[in-house]
Amino acid sequence: MSEHARPTAGGEFDLIAWIAARVAETARTPAALLGIGDDCAILRAPASRALLVSTDMLLDGRHFVLGRDGPEAAGRKAIAANISDIAAMAGLPLAAVVAVALPRQDTFSLGQKILEGMIEPALRFGVALVGGDTTAWDGPLALSVTILGETTARGAVRRTGARPGDAVVVTGPLGGSILGRHLRPEPRVFEAISLHQRADIHAMIDITDGFVADLGHLLEARSDAVAGTSRGPLGADLDASRIPIHDDARRLAAQTGRAPLNHALHDGEDFELCLALDPADLASIRAADPALPLFYVGEISGEPGIRLRRDDGTTVALEPHGFDHFKF
């Protein structure tokens, strides 16, 4: 890390000193042994012995529009999107480090405002902001957050465990987040942990590329670089009438001329969770905790592909055409 406490008026070290003071509130957690001010932060390793790590880079013009949304929104989204990745494993967030490339204009105040946007979600989800790196450059704002979390005693929920016959469930209404909701993700950390305490969640993913695309990732998840596990392909049968459609999807549909359902199925950055579990477990969770937001949308099938049963009884194959960050 490049953060040092030596002030230089309006310079990098000034900003770092300001940030170090501002984030102190977030770092009053048992996990944070040493925050900003040395070559590394020091964290107490989780007693559960399994650590979760995820990184996201948010870019001006791709994930937010600085001139329209403002730096606070960029900071908030960067932290919250990373927290959502921890939620998708049914983990508990611990700490984060932030690296930022700042445009040369108003560098100092820009850095401050980005950080301000991070504080509220960091405090609310127990994320100690323990380190970072700041540089000014001639390029647009780039904001990279790496989050660390720990698994609960129940272990991590991966994408790979779905089984034929599982219920497919989402944790909230979908679609139209581009109208502004995508800047204020509500990571489903506590919902995921609560679900995972009550039952064996077979597979889970957060909805960022779009519900159908992310369900596709979950169905296709079968191997990874470390464990090299393997399982056969899966599919899913969805009920059109069951897909929870966000009001934003309806508002957006009025502008685009597409169906609200289409937005719910394919829009990105809902930051809700999509999970697969035994239908009997779903029923018992609902009985035990009716307040948990759980929308049953269909079931896992042994037949590859994602199919949508429409209200008129016909079935259509859905193509996962989620967001490819190389194209837009």
Add this chain to the structure above:
Amino acid sequence: MSEHARPTAGGEFDLIAWIAARVAETARTPAALLGIGDDCAILRAPASRALLVSTDMLLDGRHFVLGRDGPEAAGRKAIAANISDIAAMAGLPLAAVVAVALPRQDTFSLGQKILEGMIEPALRFGVALVGGDTTAWDGPLALSVTILGETTARGAVRRTGARPGDAVVVTGPLGGSILGRHLRPEPRVFEAISLHQRADIHAMIDITDGFVADLGHLLEARSDAVAGTSRGPLGADLDASRIPIHDDARRLAAQTGRAPLNHALHDGEDFELCLALDPADLASIRAADPALPLFYVGEISGEPGIRLRRDDGTTVALEPHGFDHFKF
């Protein structure tokens, strides 16, 4: 993380699949329980219970020049510079995640080459590449690496522990890294651990902003956001004749007209370590392991400021004017 295994010809998911296969070799370590392909990577938390975290963002035009140095050099430097932060705490690297904003031109091959540059240092220092995030955009290349490490049984060496009378030591010749050496850092991981096994290193920092500037950081390190510890200011007395001057500093001096010593004192990105320890410990370490590269350059003083004793017996006060990433 946004990495998924679903291939889209030449798209984001193609690159991610390629990367996941390519980094598998680095992830065959006990620490890496789950690599690329889920919402988070999963690491086995270190038995020592203390985890080191550091992040650096490297930017085209600031930390490398893509058109001149090439993407492999950018990738290599990004990993090695992060490893150096772990070395500065006398820690052992474990794993890293990489977030990259790729220019739209030749996105796929650019991503591949950056990753290729990371493999060799990752393998050599035991860094499992376990996750990442890739996005194409209209901006220049931005490359963010977050590294995780663990402390040895001896614990972390911080910046804060220097004492009056300590010997100030650097691990190699300094200056002129801008001629090319800054792209190929040789992190002093094994040297730092070896030193720390043999003696109590009071304080340590890696030289990135410039030797005098980083020694300044070490002297001024007195508080941090987490622990809130406090200690009085320190200074240092350096011997001009003892400063190890790199051949690159002499070559650069021939171009700049400045003294080679000036480059050794103030140039950045040497990625050597600067440490403070008891002089008696320095003597015993040297006797026990003459191969360790240790250059005694002066001593810690209770009087604030950094002073240089010149060969003619006069003394000059040194101003830490290291690299401020907001100015250039």
